Amino acid sequence: MSPTLNLNRLELLNVLPKNSVVAEIGVYRAEFSKEILERSNPKQLTLIDSWMTMLNSIQVDPLFESFYTEVVGKFKGNEKIKIIRKTSTEALNDIKDNSIDWVYIDGDHNYQPCLEDLRGYAPKIKEDGYICGHDWVTRSKPGFGVNQAVTEFIQETGFTLIGLTNEDNFKSYVIAKTEDAVNRFNKI
Numbered sequence: 001m002s003p004t005l006n007l008n009r010l011e012l013l014n015v016l017p018k019n020s021v022v023a024e025i026g027v028y029r030a031e032f033s034k035e036i037l038e039r040s041n042p043k044q045l046t047l048i049d050s051w052m053t054m055l056n057s058i059q060v061d062p063l064f065e066s067f068y069t070e071v072v073g074k075f076k077g078n079e080k081i082k083i084i085r086k087t088s089t090e091a092l093n094d095i096k097d098n099s100i101d102w103v104y105i106d107g108d109h110n111y112q113p114c115l116e117d118l119r120g121y122a123p124k125i126k127e128d129g130y131i132c133g134h135d136w137v138t139r140s141k142p143g144f145g146v147n148q149a150v151t152e153f154i155q156e157t158g159f160t161l162i163g164l165t166n167e168d169n170f171k172s173y174v175i176a177k178t179e180d181a182v183n184r185f186n187k188i
Helices: 009-015 031-040 062-074 088-094 111-124 146-157 179-186
Strands: 021-025 044-048 081-084 100-105 125-136 160-164 171-176
Touching: 009 031, 009 171, 021 031, 021 111, 031 044, 031 062, 088 111, 100 111, 111 125, 111 146, 125 146, 125 179, 146 160, 146 171, 160 179, 171 179
Parallel strands: 021 044, 021 100, 044 081, 100 125
Antiparallel strands: 125 171, 160 171
């Protein structure tokens, strides 16, 4: 069983490093992005989303187009925010290696795309950084492969699972790149 943090998803933002370089994958309408800004006070927050439906990534969907417009409007003039309208894989070229303090992955919840996000963004994380994400499920949910992807990623890379938030289902996970990062987190 994975260790449970005595925190919910929003409280987790209060303990992650402040004044950091942060990326969020899977922005949707930026409700969580606003929480990251308020609770973590990052010096830079990169928002990555294609704003395309997973069912059809070629044709523009008016609903998702309105979400993108809404997000741009929410953060207009905020120099801390960088919006990248690409898939998480396409956006990898826009982010330097070892440049992010922590990333929050909440994009495609299927096994393979989630594993690709973990593998792709691991080199972008600083040595003392963290990968966090959403939708670790405790009750089966068709199409959700986050648990399997995170577990496999940890086994292949040596990242350490610090813990899961305390929600009943759809938990957030925190994994660390180094033992120093684990120790620093555990002192919080």
